[in-house]
Amino acid sequence: MDLVYDVLVIGGGPAGRALARACAHAGLDTAIVDRHPHRGYTATYGAWADELPAGTPIKTESTTVRAYAREEHLIPRTYVVLDNARLHELPPQVQVLNAPTEARYTFNATGARKGRAEQTAVGTVVESDSTETTLMDWRNGDTFLYTVPLGDNRILVEETCLARRPGMPLSELRRRLHARLEPSGREERVRFPLDAPRAKGLAFGASAGFIHPATGYSVATSLALAPKVAQAIQAGEHPKHVIWSKRARAVHALRQFGLEALLRMDADETRDFFELFFQLPAELQRAYLSDREDVTGTAAAMAKLFRAAPWRLRAKMMNTW
Numbered sequence: 001m002d003l004v005y006d007v008l009v010i011g012g013g014p015a016g017r018a019l020a021r022a023c024a025h026a027g028l029d030t031a032i033v034d035r036h037p038h039r040g041y042t043a044t045y046g047a048w049a050d051e052l053p054a055g056t057p058i059k060t061e062s063t064t065v066r067a068y069a070r071e072e073h074l075i076p077r078t079y080v081v082l083d084n085a086r087l088h089e090l091p092p093q094v095q096v097l098n099a100p101t102e103a104r105y106t107f108n109a110t111g112a113r114k115g116r117a118e119q120t121a122v123g124t125v126v127e128s129d130s131t132e133t134t135l136m137d138w139r140n141g142d143t144f145l146y147t148v149p150l151g152d153n154r155i156l157v158e159e160t161c162l163a164r165r166p167g168m169p170l171s172e173l174r175r176r177l178h179a180r181l182e183p184s185g186r187e188e189r190v191r192f193p194l195d196a197p198r199a200k201g202l203a204f205g206a207s208a209g210f211i212h213p214a215t216g217y218s219v220a221t222s223l224a225l226a227p228k229v230a231q232a233i234q235a236g237e238h239p240k241h242v243i244w245s246k247r248a249r250a251v252h253a254l255r256q257f258g259l260e261a262l263l264r265m266d267a268d269e270t271r272d273f274f275e276l277f278f279q280l281p282a283e284l285q286r287a288y289l290s291d292r293e294d295v296t297g298t299a300a301a302m303a304k305l306f307r308a309a310p311w312r313l314r315a316k317m318m319n320t321w
């Protein structure tokens with residue numbers, strides 16, 4: 001007879017493994033279905049340090065973070081690149097299976113469904129001893145350059161199309177990146193949806209719709225929510241209210257509104273938009289980028305940016321242009 005687990009997680013990405021780890025640490029009988037348990041993560045996962053739970057494995061840390069729109073902006077937050085090898089580790093209590101079995105709670109953590117709006121990027125790793133992150137450099141058109149230190153005198157430089165429906169082809173991003181710099185051997189390719197519907201039933205990570213529609217980030221959310229979900233199960237509560245609270249749904253709707261506005265903007269308007277965004281007070285920038293439950297802060301950031309915007313950009317934001 002099959003063993004019955006407290007928790008079964010299907011999918012061994014950063015979200016699924018974080019959840020399995022947290023559930024095992026909470027003393028729950030936990031299994032994970034991972035079809036390739038020895039295949040590590042190849043993506044470079046970045047996040048704001050203040051979004052992450054204590055003990056998150058970090059590879060590099062930038063205390064100087066810049067963004068360029070019309071002007072240069074210093075962002076007063078620490079940005080990190082996660083340590084993939086440690087992010088992939090599981091404690092020995094977690095059973096790794098290659099097919100689903102019975103469990104009290106089964107979580108779908110199989111990654112994002114298909115969507116129509118996508119973020120795409122092509123990156124290359126080059127030698128540099130810089131420890132600074134450039135979150136966005138919009139000075140060169142409708143795609144931006146993202147630069148993060150990887151340690152060992154290497155940095156990742158990525159030509160990124162933040163949001164397009166459908167996504168900008170990787171061939172075009174590669175052409176733009178190579179026009180800026182000589183590529184190295186290792187190429188990072190990024191393509192994922194920003195508006196994918198949530199998987200039905202109990203889900204976690206990108207399949208649960210954790211991807212921020214207007215930025216593309218989800219890993220920090222998964223890492224931060226995993227222990228909360230585990231605690232809820234341990235306390236005998238259904239975890240669905242932790243995963244999607246009413247406030248999180250409201251914030252998600254506001255962020256989706258932000259995505260639709262971005263999709264309507266041309267290169268000049270996008271640059272103006274981010275010039276205004278990076279002029280917002282740091283706490284409002286943080287609310288919009290990171291606070292999944294902060295309805296007031298998210299709405300306040302959007303309202304302040306709208307009030308500061310010229311009439312043409314306002315019209316684009318409201319879809320009246």
Ligand SMILES: Cc1cc2nc3c(=O)[nH]c(=O)nc-3n(C[C@H](O)[C@H](O)[C@H](O)COP(=O)(O)OP(=O)(O)OC[C@H]3O[C@@H](n4cnc5c(N)ncnc54)[C@H](O)[C@@H]3O)c2cc1C
Pocket residue numbers: 010011012013014015016033034035043044045046047109110111112188189190191192204205206207216217218219220222
């Ligand atoms: C190259 C790249 C870079 C990114 N960079 C960042 C970043 O810097 N910061 C950030 O926050 N986000 C980033 N993202 C976006 C997003 O956060 C990532 O896609 C992230 O990997 C999502 O994590 P996840 O665990 O939810 O899903 P996934 O990483 O997609 O993992 C899902 C796992 O489930 C497995 N699976 C699928 N179907 C089944 C099945 N039927 N049975 C069993 N297993 C199955 C898959 O093989 C995969 O291992 C990036 C995305 C890409 C593609």
